[in-house]
Amino acid sequence: MGVVNDQVEHESPDVQGGDANASSADQPSADQPSSDQPSSDQQTAVQSRAQIADARRVVVKIGSSSLTQADGHLSLDALGALVGVLAERRRAGVEVVLVTSGAVAAALLPLGLTSRPRDVATQQAAASVGQGQLIARYTEAFAYHGIRVGQILLTAEDTIRRSRYRNAQRALERLLALGVVPIINENDAVTTDELRFGDNDRLAALVSHLVRADAMVLLTDVDGLYDAPPSRPGARRIAEVRSAADLAGIEVTGRGSAVGTGGMLTKLDSVRMATSSGIPVVLTSAPNVRQALAGEDTGTWFSPFGKRGSARAMWLAHAARAHGVLTLDDGAVRAVEGGKASLLAAGVTAVAGEFGAGEVVELHDGAGRVVARGVVSFGSSELPALLGRTTAELREKFGEGYDRTVVHRDDLVVVRRRPSKV
Ligand SMILES: Nc1ncnc2c1ncn2[C@@H]1O[C@H](COP(=O)(O)OP(=O)(O)O)[C@@H](O)[C@H]1O
Numbered sequence: 023m024g025v026v027n028d029q030v031e032h033e034s035p036d037v038q039g040g041d042a043n044a045s046s047a048d049q050p051s052a053d054q055p056s057s058d059q060p061s062s063d064q065q066t067a068v069q070s071r072a073q074i075a076d077a078r079r080v081v082v083k084i085g086s087s088s089l090t091q092a093d094g095h096l097s098l099d100a101l102g103a104l105v106g107v108l109a110e111r112r113r114a115g116v117e118v119v120l121v122t123s124g125a126v127a128a129a130l131l132p133l134g135l136t137s138r139p140r141d142v143a144t145q146q147a148a149a150s151v152g153q154g155q156l157i158a159r160y161t162e163a164f165a166y167h168g169i170r171v172g173q174i175l176l177t178a179e180d181t182i183r184r185s186r187y188r189n190a191q192r193a194l195e196r197l198l199a200l201g202v203v204p205i206i207n208e209n210d211a212v213t214t215d216e217l218r219f220g221d222n223d224r225l226a227a228l229v230s231h232l233v234r235a236d237a238m239v240l241l242t243d244v245d246g247l248y249d250a251p252p253s254r255p256g257a258r259r260i261a262e263v264r265s266a267a268d269l270a271g272i273e274v275t276g277r278g279s280a281v282g283t284g285g286m287l288t289k290l291d292s293v294r295m296a297t298s299s300g301i302p303v304v305l306t307s308a309p310n311v312r313q314a315l316a317g318e319d320t321g322t323w324f325s326p327f328g329k330r331g332s333a334r335a336m337w338l339a340h341a342a343r344a345h346g347v348l349t350l351d352d353g354a355v356r357a358v359e360g361g362k363a364s365l366l367a368a369g370v371t372a373v374a375g376e377f378g379a380g381e382v383v384e385l386h387d388g389a390g391r392v393v394a395r396g397v398v399s400f401g402s403s404e405l406p407a408l409l410g411r412t413t414a415e416l417r418e419k420f421g422e423g424y425d426r427t428v429v430h431r432d433d434l435v436v437v438r439r440r441p442s443k444v
């Protein structure tokens with residue numbers, strides 16, 4: 023076959039300035055079981071909503087749609103009701119991390135806007151104005167219960183690059199140790215379009231990973247996952263999702279409410295990220311937050327199945343935007359799926375899309391199915407000339423450096439899911 027190497031032939035490409043991974047303990051490695059594989063512990067453990075009630079550390083994410091009134095402005099009643107419940111949990115000794123949207127919504131009134139701005143520049147400006155309003159309201163509401171809050175604004179990079187991940191982790195740990203409720207939002211004013219979540223759903227999953235949360239609760243404007251968009255007559259709530267089979271036939275849209283972004287699609291991405299890392303999730307509407315945290319039958323419960331991997335692998339598998347596609351021959355597909363091999367040029371048969379070295383691409387098999395995602399070490403303009411060539415040929419024809427892996431195994435996650443997993 024000769025298309026992939028089971029041994030690391032070269033230094034890992036310095037795709038992210040040399041600090042690409044979450045932590046040494048979290049180094050992504052193809053030697054680790056794929057996050058799609060349940061550990062034997064988790065296979066035998068009984069997964070139930072009691073995990074939420076027993077959680078000592080919980081991440082709660084609330085969407086813009088749950089924090090706004092019908093006219094799109096921030097709802098202080100909704101915010102106050104949420105804070106009341108979180109304060110109860112905090113007093114009961116539970117460590118609570120709040121991921122909150124609503125910065126853009128909070129700016130509508132002060133900026134005289136009638137709807138959520140569409141262009142990135144105005145969204146940035148609105149988030150900058152609204153974030154101050156939002157955190158001020160939370161600070162007041164928590165202070166009423168004698169609880170202090172600390173604001174952390176994160177970019178996607180903060181959650182996937184080792185040094186930044188560590189930095190954010192340290193701040194969060196200290197805040198929690200001091201009894202403070204960290205309040206997190208995406209740093210919308212400075213995020214680049216490239217590495218922007220836009221929604222906070224996937225950010226919440228990465229934060230759950232970062233703080234090693236025992237559970238994640240996603241609060242939105244619908245009381246759970248429905249088998250079709252809830253506006254459709256006859257759509258029914260799904261109480262539990264224990265495997266991918268439970269999601270078969272379910273229709274979700276990426277269209278959110280008037281103020282939200284991402285809709286149910288990004289929530290399911292977030293759910294996959296968390297559950298595949300062993301973190302259970304409840305998705306429900308904001309007024310049900312007390313019941314959700316108490317482990318009562320509300321919303322949709324998503325059972326965890328995976329084993330904690332690196333945040334970077336989580337991001338690569340579920341949240342990163344792919345800029346192109348590499349098609350692999352059968353031997354390369356088998357080797358990549360084996361989980362221990364890097365991809366070499368000899369195993370790539372076609373390149374599609376425009377991308378630079380260091381960007382994320384999908385790896386497809388000959389039938390067009392997604393096999394893996396990874397950070398590519400050549401740009402799309404260089405790659406076609408390299409395809410199908412052995413390492414020795416590449417070195418001879420193009421010189422030292424061109425014989426490097428196309429996607430190093432440390433920068434690659436297998437994403438073909440088995441049918442039984444969410
Ligand atoms: N199958 C589904 N089940 C539940 N909600 C769905 C489904 N498909 C689409 N949605 C929509 O997703 C919306 C929530 O997403 P969004 O507006 O982004 O919320 P948030 O602001 O809380 O992040 C709901 O208002 C609902 O209309």
Ligand SMILES: N[C@@H](CCC(=O)OP(=O)(O)O)C(=O)O
Pocket residue numbers: 084085086087122123124125126127149207208210220221222223278281282283284285
């Ligand atoms: N960071 C943005 C979040 C945007 C948004 O609408 O997110 P969500 O409601 O979670 O889909 C804000 O605070 O406005």
